Amino acid sequence: MANNTSSTQTEAPILEVTGLGVDFWVDGTWYPAAMDMNYTVAPGEVLAIVGESGSGKSSSSMALLGLLPSNSRVSGSIKLNGRELGGLTEGQLRQIRGKDVSVIFQEPMTALNPVYTVGFQIVESLRLHLNLTPAEAKARAIELLEMVEIPDPAGSFDKYPHQFSGGQRQRVMIAIAISCDPVLLIADEPTTALDVTVQAEILDLMRNLRHRLNSGIVLITHDMGVVADLADKIIVMKDGVIVEAAPIREIFNAPKHPYTQQLLSAVPRLQVSDRAEGVDPFAGAETVLKLQDVSIEYPKHGRVPAFRAADGINLEIRKGEVLGLVGESGSGKTTIGRAVVGLLPVVEGSLTINGRDLAKADAKGLRDIRRHIGIVFQDPGSSLNPRFPIGQCIGEPLLLTKQFDKKAIDRRVEELLDQVELPRSFRNRYPHELSGGQRQRVGIARALALEPSLLVADEPTSALDVSVQARFLDLLQTIQQEQQFACLFVSHDLAVVDLLADRIAVMHRGKLVEQGSADQILRNPQDPYTQRLIAAVPVPDPDEQQDRREARAALLAQGAAS
Numbered sequence: 001m002a003n004n005t006s007s008t009q010t011e012a013p014i015l016e017v018t019g020l021g022v023d024f025w026v027d028g029t030w031y032p033a034a035m036d037m038n039y040t041v042a043p044g045e046v047l048a049i050v051g052e053s054g055s056g057k058s059s060s061s062m063a064l065l066g067l068l069p070s071n072s073r074v075s076g077s078i079k080l081n082g083r084e085l086g087g088l089t090e091g092q093l094r095q096i097r098g099k100d101v102s103v104i105f106q107e108p109m110t111a112l113n114p115v116y117t118v119g120f121q122i123v124e125s126l127r128l129h130l131n132l133t134p135a136e137a138k139a140r141a142i143e144l145l146e147m148v149e150i151p152d153p154a155g156s157f158d159k160y161p162h163q164f165s166g167g168q169r170q171r172v173m174i175a176i177a178i179s180c181d182p183v184l185l186i187a188d189e190p191t192t193a194l195d196v197t198v199q200a201e202i203l204d205l206m207r208n209l210r211h212r213l214n215s216g217i218v219l220i221t222h223d224m225g226v227v228a229d230l231a232d233k234i235i236v237m238k239d240g241v242i243v244e245a246a247p248i249r250e251i252f253n254a255p256k257h258p259y260t261q262q263l264l265s266a267v268p269r270l271q272v273s274d275r276a277e278g279v280d281p282f283a284g285a286e287t288v289l290k291l292q293d294v295s296i297e298y299p300k301h302g303r304v305p306a307f308r309a310a311d312g313i314n315l316e317i318r319k320g321e322v323l324g325l326v327g328e329s330g331s332g333k334t335t336i337g338r339a340v341v342g343l344l345p346v347v348e349g350s351l352t353i354n355g356r357d358l359a360k361a362d363a364k365g366l367r368d369i370r371r372h373i374g375i376v377f378q379d380p381g382s383s384l385n386p387r388f389p390i391g392q393c394i395g396e397p398l399l400l401t402k403q404f405d406k407k408a409i410d411r412r413v414e415e416l417l418d419q420v421e422l423p424r425s426f427r428n429r430y431p432h433e434l435s436g437g438q439r440q441r442v443g444i445a446r447a448l449a450l451e452p453s454l455l456v457a458d459e460p461t462s463a464l465d466v467s468v469q470a471r472f473l474d475l476l477q478t479i480q481q482e483q484q485f486a487c488l489f490v491s492h493d494l495a496v497v498d499l500l501a502d503r504i505a506v507m508h509r510g511k512l513v514e515q516g517s518a519d520q521i522l523r524n525p526q527d528p529y530t531q532r533l534i535a536a537v538p539v540p541d542p543d544e545q546q547d548r549r550e551a552r553a554a555l556l557a558q559g560a561a562s
Contacts, residue, residue, distance in 0.1 A: 012082075013040035014183050014216040015064070019076035022059045022068065022240075030073070034060035034240045037076070041184065041216035048219045048227040048248075050263070051237035052465040053436065057220050060237075061186050064218075065101055066093045081183065099129040102177035106189040108169035112161040118145075118172045119157030122179055129180045144175040148205060166329060167198030174205065181213055188220045192462075195328040195492045200536040200552065203229050222465045224267045225538030228252060228545040236260045248542050266470035267540045268495035270522055282502065285318040288454050288486035289340065293349035296332075296339045309335040310510045313349070319453070320484040324501030324518070326494060326533070331507040337458050337490045341373050342366050354453060371401065374447030374485075378459040380439035384431040390417075390442055391427030397449040416445040421475060437468035444476065448483070455480075455487045461496055473499060494537050498522055506530045528559060 020037040023030040034056035041047045049057040063074045064085065078085040080100060085093070097103075105111040113121060122141035126132055132140065138157070145153035148171040150164075161169055170190065177185060187206065191199040207230060210217055219231060227234060227248070234251045236244040236259065244257040255261045296310040310332040317323045325333045338344045339351060339358075346359040353369055361369055377383035384393050394416055395409045404412070417424050420441040431439055440460060447455060457476075461469045477500060480487055491497050497504060498518055505515035506527065514527040525531045535552040539545050 011043050013042050014081060015039075015041040015218070016079040016082075017064070017076070018079075020060060020063065020078065021075040022056065022063050023073050023075075024059075024069075025071040025073070032240050033072075034063070034237075037235075037242055039235055039242075039245065041218060043183070043216055044210060044214045045233065046210060046217040046219055046231045047233045047235065048221060048231035049235045049237060050222060050224070050227060052222065052263075052467055054239075055237040056240040057237050058188055061188065061218055061220055064186065065097050065103065066090070067097075067103075095129075098125055098182070099180045100182055101184045101186065102180070102182040104170075104173050104177045104185065104187040104190045106192055108166070108173040109161060111173055112169060114161055117158050117160055118164070118175075119159075122172075122176050125176050125179045140179070141175075144179055145172070147178075147209075148172070148175045149201070150175070165198075167194050167202065170194065170198075170202055171205070174202070174209070178209055178213065178215075181215075183215055185209075185215050185217045186220070187217060189222075190219075191221075191223065191226055196494065196536040196538075197328055197533060199226070200538070200549075203538070206230060223538070224264060224466065224540035225545070228540050228542045229538045229549065236263065252540065252542055263467060264540060266467040268466075268470070268473070268493070268499050269539055270495050270498050270534070270537060282318040282321045285320060287316050287318050288354060289315070289317040289488065290352045291315040291336070291349065292351075294336075294339070294346055294351050295348035296335050296344050297347045298335075299345065308347075308510065309344075310339070310507075313512050315505055315512070315515070317454070317486040317488060319486055320480075321503065322480065322487040322489055322501045324497035324504040325488060325490045325507060326492060326497055326504060327507035328492065328533075330509075332510040333490050333507045334458055335510075336507075337456050337488060340454075340456055340488060341375055342370055371450055372453045374450070374452035374455045376440070376443045376447050376455065376457040376460045378462060380436065380443045380463075381431065383443060384439060384446075386431055388430075389427060390429050390431065390434070393431070393442060394427075394445045394449060397446060401450070412449065413445075416449060419448070419479060420445045435468070437464055437472055440464065440472055441475065444479070448479065451483070453485055455485050456490070457487060458490045459492070461491070461493065469496070476500070494522065494534060506533065531555060532559070 017037055017039050020034060021032065022034040023032050037060055039047065049061065051057050059068065062068050064078055119141050122144060123137040126137045126140055142153045142157055145156055150156045150168060150171055164172065191202050194202060203226065221227060231248050233247055235242050236257065238259050244251065244255065244260045251260060255264055291313050294313040295308060298307045298309055300306045313336060325336060327333045335344060339346055342358055351358045354372060356369055358369060391413050395413045398404045398409045398412055413427055414424050417426060422438060422441055461472060464472060473496065489497065489500055501518050503516065504518050504521040506513050506521065508529045514521060514525065514530050521530060522534060525534055532555060535548065535555050539548060
């Protein structure tokens with residue numbers, strides 16, 4: 001099921017790329033983004049292009065459709081069903097985009113127009129390329145929404161993008177992309193921002209569409225689990241060059257290039273643990289964070305009533321312990337993280353940090369408690385002030401306490417840069433001059449500035465490439481073991497949680513459904529929701545992933561029957 005290359009080998013390729021080069025003109029110099037790329041895609045075949053950020057995988061794929069900015073140039077040959085695309089006018093390319101070749105973008109919220117209903121946007125795509133009446137286009141749009149499994153397709157036709165969840169918006173994007181039955185689909189990181197269960201559904205959907213339409217798919221991703229689940233062939237890119245290209249099993253079972261080997265070894269995976277069974281290494285350690293029967297609400301806002309996002313939560317984290325809080329989007333895990341740092345009110349129960357109740361603290365007491373909490377945010381780019389140099393970003397918490405002079409702050413900033421393994425010279429750089437992984441290190445340095453007893457990390461690795469993520473996790477583990485702070489690690493990536501966490505708590509619809517040691521939760525889950533969550537995690541092994549997919553389908557069928 002994962003591979004159907006044998007049936008596609010005899011057919012003429014949909015896409016033939018020969019000697020493709022992409023360059024960008026920056027400050028008077030041409031910089032290469034992709035060099036001398038050669039590949040083909042056959043009908044019904046999925047080609048995965050993998051590599052880190054900056055490897056050229058997105059630039060080279062956007063070049064196929066002329067979607068690059070004006071400071072770019074493209075060389076080489078791009079043939080779609082034998083027709084050369086290079087040299088076509090903008091008008092001719094517009095005829096091909098959407099009709100013959102479609103793109104599923106990484107972030108559906110920015111790709112969809114927020115002021116038009118999703119129905120209008122699908123109809124617009126249909127009427128632009130096909131000779132349909134408004135009534136025919138509407139009927140086809142509703143049929144497409146049904147095909148991508150949007151609930152109540154007829155009612156959803158008149159909804160706006162913000163009224164859908166992230167996974168549903170991605171389905172709408174796919175509906176628009178397949179509306180004209182394209183021969184080639186370019187999927188640019190189509191599941192990056194999605195939970196594992198939603199991601200598994202989107203992958204099932206793409207697999208079904210690939211068989212139904214017999215379209216070729218170019219899948220751009222850094223998630224090797226997704227590649228193992230969907231791809232037939234893989235191209236591995238580094239610094240704009242293809243370093244290895246082969247069928248999927250060849251790459252996963254016997255990677256030849258050192259970079260491919262490094263990329264695969266950096267992928268975190270659910271594994272058999274080496275932790276001693278039944279031994280609690282934190283027995284007797286002091287409790288840093290304790291939640292007893294805690295309920296959290298988003299306050300009433302205008303006509304919108306108060307919304308209870310978490311209910312009856314009991315949790316505790318001890319000194320030196322990492323607790324992984326997992327669940328889907330909307331399960332309430334980030335809500336708990338926000339309440340712990342005092343950004344959301346606790347309406348019932350008690351939330352204590354180092355023995356002090358956050359709910360009963362006044363403004364001065366809250367400020368004092370917050371000094372002992374560090375926060376690492378999901379998106380380091382938007383959480384750092386773009387006008388401040390890195391040194392000032394890291395030193396800001398120290399400055400706000402009014403207890404350190406300039407020399408002491410400078411010394412501490414240098415210590416922190418050393419600790420997160422960044423050069424001291426970075427203190428004079430600005431956030432936009434750093435990569436995502438480097439910015440996330442700055443986020444850790446700032447969070448640790450006041451030597452907190454509790455660190456709250458909210459999805460800190462979701463935007464990072466696998467190799468950058470691996471280095472970041474190693475660093476976080478090392479610092480945590482040295483400083484022995486308690487850590488609440490909020491994530492939907494179970495493999496990352498398995499690597500870091502001593503205990504795991506599972507959230508579902510605002511309730512805590514299960515908690516226990518990492519081994520108990522990941523290798524012997526009791527709650528049906530936890531079982532479904534773990535079954536949805538893609539693993540970087542094509543054969544094992546096929547078995548897991550079949551087991552997940554059986555589990556879902558069993559759940560539906562009961």
